[in-house]
Amino acid sequence: MRSFSNSSQTQRESIAALTLGALGVVYGDIGTSPLYTMKEIFSPHTGVPLDVEHIIGVVSVIFWGLMTVVTLKYVTLILRADNRGEGGIMALTALASKAAGSTYLRRMSLLLIGVLGAALFYGDSVITPAISVLSAVEGLEVVSPHFKPYVLPISIGILIALFAMQRYGTSVVGKLFGPIIVLWFSSLAIFGILQIQQQPAILAALNPIRAVQFLWQQGAHLFIVMGAVVLAFTGAEALYADMGHFGKRPIRLAWTGLVLPALALNYMGQGALLMRDANAIANPFFQLFPDLLLLPAVILATIATVIASQAVISGAYSMTKQAIQLGLLPRMLVHFTSAKEIGQIYIPTVNWILLIGVLLTVIGFGSSSAMAGAYGIAVTVTMFITTLLTFFVVRHGWNYPLTVALGATGLFMTLDTLLVISCSFKIIEGGWFPLVLGALIFTIMATWRRGRELLIQHIQQDDPELLPFITALSEDNMHRAARTAIYAVANPATVPQALMHNLKHNQVLHERNLILTVVFHDVPWIAENERIQVEPLVPCFWKVKVNYGFKDEPNLPRALEQCEQHGLQINLFETSYFLSREIVVPTKGTGMAHWRELLFALMSRNSRSVADFFHLPNNSVIELGTRVQI
Template identity: 45%
Template sequence: MTSPARSALLLGALGVVFGDIGTSPIYTIQTLFSPDDPHPVPLTADNLLGLVSLIFWSVTLVVTVLYVGVVLRADNDGEGGIMSLITLLGRRGRDGRRLSPRVVAALAAAGIAGAALFLSDSMITPAISVLSAVEGLEQVSPGFAPFVVPITVVIIVVLFAVQRFGTAKVGAAFGPVMALWFTTIGVAGLVQVVGEPSVLRALSPTYAVGFFVAEPGTAFFALAAVVLSVTGAEALYADLGHFGRPAVSRAWLFLVYPSLVLSYAGQGALLLGDLSADGPVRAPFFLSVPSWALLPLVLLATAATVIASQAVITGAFSVVRQAVQLGYLPRLRIVHTSAHTIGQVYVPWVNWALMLAVVVLVLAFESSAALAFAFGMAVTGTILITTTIITVVAAHQWSWPRWVVVGGGTGMGLFMLLFLAANLTKLAHGAWVPLVIGTALFTVMTTWHRGRRGVTALRRRQEGPLHALLDGVATADPALALVPGTAVYLNRGSAGSDATAPLAMRATVEHLHALHSRVVVVSVETADVPQVPLDEVARLVERRPLVDGASPAGDLLLVELRFGYLQRTDVPDALAALSARDELALDLDGASWFLSTLDLRRAGGDDDGDGDGAPGLDMPRWQRGLFTATSRLTTDAARAFDLPATRTVVMGARLEV
């Protein structure tokens, strides 16, 4: 890779990957000494040095060692994120064996819980980030205080309103802004450190350990705020596919990490030099610059937090898209905002739901300090789940010494469990929010996954074998009419010998007593890899006469399409590539496209929710109700598969579940 290309990747990584963790210094130390905290930390020199040491070693161990050193190595064909991590569980280990199905199922469930917490994080991040930046106006003038929440709400609404335009046009500005941001907070911190160099003693772990020994209760409760310093660590992994491990690692090690360390140390130095200050600690981040630089810093912080929010929102779209492709959410409408970058997507329903949730959080909590109590729980839960899964993947699939992997994973897990326990003490003060949101999302995703598998089984029984339908076509009396032209039937089932008959095809035979002279039955599956090359997406499984012994006999093709879980499911393009490669001469421009749909209705009956389920679907009543309600979010299949709207026929049936 050339030097300009490498620099472009580094700049892009700065703008997208590090926005969340890069804005944490705005509110982390402020939260530690907040008067709103039910367990405030007394402002003393020993406490300050102990807290700065805890922050430094938390960032070092969690981000530098765990994520940059270990987690970024667990890529699925270059893609990262917790949904990608789940797909790695099914691969063979270094001994050639696979993990037991029960272990895979348990870890996959944990991964879904992590994805749910990440989505709850994507609601809290814009709220706390933008709110903490706008609160800087109170340092410019106390008269701005009543306008902080309204200004924050306006910025958030505008931020979500422009999502439909995509990030391509504004993305080029993200990197330079964040580069300026990290340089600014690093220089501001360095100035304070030069004035109070004794703060550098906190880089020794003895101060963190000493803090726990001298003030165990205070240190334990403080962990709930210390964890805020590693918010956004998951973004390093989630955005791995956009920039690659080298760019993310270099940007972290050579700019982001030093700047964050200087910023935290600088705030500590500022407070060390003013221990006699009366009243609560307010906004040490903004007080670390001269008064003439305060307003420019507030504006820069606002821009940085908007970028951080943008990155998390984009990450939420990506997680939802992967969940849809892997069968954990219904097929939502997904808009591709770039003709060149596959990963740039916009999910309208998710966008407006996120906006509503973020606005409600801002209006409910009204301050970044209050929101911080909710923020830590989501971050801790996600990191703990990632740590668990990556330990299993590394021990099973990598060639590292197993005692190193298990020992390191256990140590990091215990470290994060300590953070989790500290956050549990904040349940009554907002930590319940991400748990409730995460539990609700986890329930929806697991219910959809379970219900979808049940409906697939019911659907296969209703469709019946394809070859049995064709045998009936051959012996039909009167004979079936073969209409000139090509018909493409999309099928959810397999394209092999056990292929089922698409409901639309069965309805055409049984009600119209006719078929096109060329019939293409296409099964669409999602592979456990991010991308499948276009020339490998489509595979001709079988080609045979439609009606044996008849004249004309017609032509039947069974085709299997396998798309990656991050890939655009463009069925016409895939079939065109297959037609050109295998010389099938498919008339796709004049073809008729047939879709089979199911109208799901909850079955009646006296099911009391004991798990026996109603006829047809083995699920409790409440879960069947949730499943059918969630199915209403499913978008138009023709749009999802990029079918031509004017030549697509939708035929369906009602199924009681």
């Protein structure tokens, strides 16, 4: 009994710790939406009158939107669509593509849709830190109008410091995220309640009929209004994206236990304040606080927005690592910033590109209100793509009837379509910005994937078949070097270019020759007992296949230690790794457009070394270059 009790207590403590962590990482983005949402909904360009009926209607739409978009769609449905415990647009794309069957066109279409969602995520990764930090620092204007000239410089300074500290990892700061966000959500709830007590009529917003009436009364103006209301739902994707870090239960507990009540109370509190004082619309969030607490509230809000930004930035690193291993981006330098947490990584290239994008956004737009037009379109399109991919998972992965699949996703698809159309009206006001960013990233991903396909096709055309070639070699009496040669190849059916170069120039063959292929699968993790496969070919030759998931850390020397379990003994200290480095030569004609071939060649030249990517020892690597026309 005692051991069972201790086990239960340990499990409860683990759930509590994960729930606290989920509060800090998962809900930072959606938790800072109250900073600017109400102000934007009642801004002059939306045309929503600032009277009691419309205030109650707006708050009702926000509340029931949170219940529908977040509680029903993400917490109830989407969190069920896990890829071996992992979530996020890349994991869902892999799951949907696999569930869709063997039809190449359908699988490729779903892959392209998922890549578009991933590309738009990068646009969100630029806008979220910019609008969040800027909206928090703008609270200084409420403290004193004299602070207005300093808002932009302070915001830029905070953002530069945030990105500069990424190289040190988030393990230390991460421990503070949960408690600070608990304080943040507690403040949202408490100061919301204080306003509700003074104007309890706002509780009418809990009636869903008020939301329906408000939306019906808007007519064609509905799309303009919903384009602002959607700001309350930004950050919902993080619930699914970070599922692998915390698990479903802690994310659900955090939402129902604290986040949803706090957000609902704060939005109702802002509504109650506006019902009493219409002048508070200049910044209704910070007007909730008494004068003595204004400055502490600004500081707390700034810290909360930094945490929200950190979550999005970390998400961009994880997304990039997954995209690299799925063959959608060139290899980049990845630093693992924690010896305990494999998910804590830092990618310098992504970090500095994001910083440049964020700074240009802050300087270009100048205020959170100007930026609100750009915020939302990328989020809503990603939400739509998530629902679409979920349909294929429900229909083909879970094998539910078509009527059930449509019933489970139809309402959300309709709502997502409404939100996308609503945000499309803001394209001229700034919505073009994340779309352009997304289009650039999509072009890069699609070009890299297509370029790799063309490269492999050309290699297959030029290289002879492997088995007849090595069969003839095994009967040859040429000198054998008393070492192991490992030839890393993309296509194990043809002779490695490095092997042919070695025979031609050095006229030597090794005693043990491994034709090595690394395969990244569309699952997040591969079990250690499934990591490696060994197949004897002819005397002195073996085919070795190493399997990784898109979240695994590829380390070939560590994986090759398992060869002994398959009857192949290798002394890694007497091993040479022969790598073929293809130098891409763009040519006009078939293949891709010439400008895409030039882009692919540029990315190929600047991609990270294969040796570094797979953690090969520098003193054992021999790279042989090959010029390949595509």
